[in-house]
Amino acid sequence: MTAPLSVQGIDFSYGHLQVLFGVSLHVDPCEALGLLGTNGAGKSTLLRVVAGLERPTAGTITLDGRDITGVPAEGLGAQGLVLVSGGRAVFTDMTIEENLQMQALAIRHQPALLQERRDKVLTKFPQLGRRLHQPAGRLSGGEQQQLALAKAILLDSRVLCIDELSLGLAPVVVGELMETVREINDEGVAVVIVEQSLNIAAQLCQRSIFLEKGEVRFEGRTADLLEQDDIARAVFFGAG
Ligand SMILES: Nc1ncnc2c1ncn2[C@@H]1O[C@H](COP(=O)(O)OP(=O)(O)OP(=O)(O)O)[C@@H](O)[C@H]1O
Ligand SMILES: [Mg+2]
Secondary structure, three states, rough: OOEEEEEEEEEEEOOOOEEEEEEEEEEEEOEEEEEEEEEOOOOOHHHHHHOOOOOOOOEEEEEOOOOOOOOHHHHHHHHHEEEEOOOOOOOOOEEEEHHHHOHHHOOOOHHHHHHHHHHHHHHOOOOHOOOOOHHHOOHHHHHHHHHHHHHHOOOOOOEEEEEEOOOOHHHHHHHHHHHHHHHHHOOEEEEEEOOOOHHHHHHHHEEEEEEEEEEEEEEEEHHHHOHHHHHHHHHHHHHH
């Protein structure tokens, strides 16, 4: 079966500074894959490359078997790949309604489809529906992340990439968001999630990749990672 997302031999540099070295990974259908690693390992950069926000200097990326290497981010949403970044994932000055419209730009010319997906979002997140005309900045941190996740539903994404959804949020809020991600994953969306916390990753992801200094150092069961003392220590001390 074709992997929803496959990344082969990716190199990437910021100017002269190379930060990704031959990174390869794949996500199986309906899988949630953890992307873990020390601070500065290149996790966010890798997701930005995958989502078309940065151009790799080598390697290929395929979405459902189609080569999407070098396709800019605007085009990828419509093709089923969505990136949600923690911290600054919504436009806080814009209303919730306006945020939803921005997220759904790729399907703006298909009103029936847009309406159907929008209804789905508002059924899943009724608290957003009740506050459509308020600025998104008035939502709690957890609600802002729900609004960010709405993009995956609006665009009916095949692959959802998430960069530190839990950033700065209380554990109980993180737990609720992870439940939402799990529901989206259960509905058949493949997920790649960057997480500082191995424990949070382990709850959602059976399998993980561990990056260090821009290279894949481990790939396997997340539970096994937790038992590998040197890796657990590197993450915990690195995150401190
Ligand atoms: N815009 C940029 N310009 C230059 N260097 C950058 C830029 N963004 C990141 N870097 C560098 O690239 C490397 C990888 O950074 P990246 O943010 O991808 O790591 P990360 O694994 O997401 O780290 P963290 O756990 O802190 O989020 C780091 O050395 C970082 O300093
Ligand atoms: Mg990062």
